[in-house]
Amino acid sequence: MNILIIGSGGREHAIINSISKSKRCSKIFALPGNGGTELLAENVIGDVNDFELIKKISLKNKISLVFVGPEDPIVNGIYDFFKSDPQLKNINIIAPSKQAGYLEGSKDFAKNFMEKYNIPTAKHKTFSTENLDKADKFLESMKPPYVLKADGLAAGKGVLIIEDLYEAKSELRSMILEKKFGDSSAKVVIEEFLDGIELSCFVLTDGINYKVFPFAKDYKKIGEGDTGLNTGGMGAISPVPFLDDNFLSKIQNKIIKPTVNGIIKEKMSYNGFIFIGLIKVKDEPYVIEYNVRMGDPETEVVFPRLNNDILELFDSMGTSSFNDTKLSINNKHAATVILVSGGYPESYEKGKTITGLNDLSNDLIFHAGTIKKDNTFLTNGGRVLAVTSMAKDFKQALKSSYSQIDKINFDGMNYRKDIGFDLF
């Protein structure tokens, strides 16, 4: 079968890598893809939100399965676009509906969902111009630090954590009145700060049954020791060492089951991944956020651990065999280290020549922001490469990733030298 992957990051390259190993895979197309996806797929130029173009490509190339990587097209309703088009409706699109997309696309919607289905999360209240006059009192009733979240999508930048009450009041106004994050911050969720350790949970569901994928932990901060600005992710590991059976069973019972149950009760069409951002506070799990897609860079450590034929699994969704399929997880430890452009997550330059890639035999080097020109890879984004390794423990895996990184270079290249620092 022919497959179309929507997106251009390390996540999409890692997914293409897994799909390319499937017995059922004939040809893969990537829209728009990157320098690395070109090694396994045909890249097609275009915008991930151009649904008419995606339709044209799907029909022309007899696509049987579309995998949607990023949140934007999901929140914009790509699933509904496919299902309401007679020519596309039989294509298996791995993405949830627009309605389910609000779980990521609106923090207020997600919070109300969690409240309704008794899913543990930080206490909160939502504010907009209509009730802004009540916000100060609410902030005053809370303990610092204050967590302010833009309601809508803000490319991972819409969350502010502020120590000072006066500053929190002022930032809240800047978000709502001055549109600090555009229309995304017309509504702001203020919530209780949860002090704990985060982990990422991935659930594949067809809206009835579900499979829990390997958990992962990402390293979001730019600086060593988890300091500095937030990024899209500077590294990730899987499995998660502090996830024992007891904590896993709490996550299953208090979070995963009620979440899928809520999706069913709300009659949300769902055919894809729920990525539940969790935090462990005194041995209890709380939901920090929902995403309606796989994580990046978590995919780069989660998918390599999966032994199942991924296309067989996707094809079984919506049939009884999805429920019958057991996930087969490799018990090796996976770690990925992200190489980023100098300056990232603030402004950075593109177009730097990447050297050393041809000397490496590892097929787990995933391209995130690269482009291939005249047989040379150039940098083309903030996050450039994800260097994944798998080994019997994290020490070995990380050693392997770092020794490969020693051979890679581009002008301004930066990475965290301490991924996994908290595990040892």
Ligand code: AMP
């Ligand atoms: P979000 O976009 O909701 O995932 O928030 C981005 C990051 O902000 C999370 O990964 C957490 O590190 C942090 N964060 C969000 N909400 C809270 C909270 N209630 N308490 C503590 N940290 C939070």
Ligand code: GLY
């Ligand atoms: N790694 C976090 C995300 O994909 O949103």
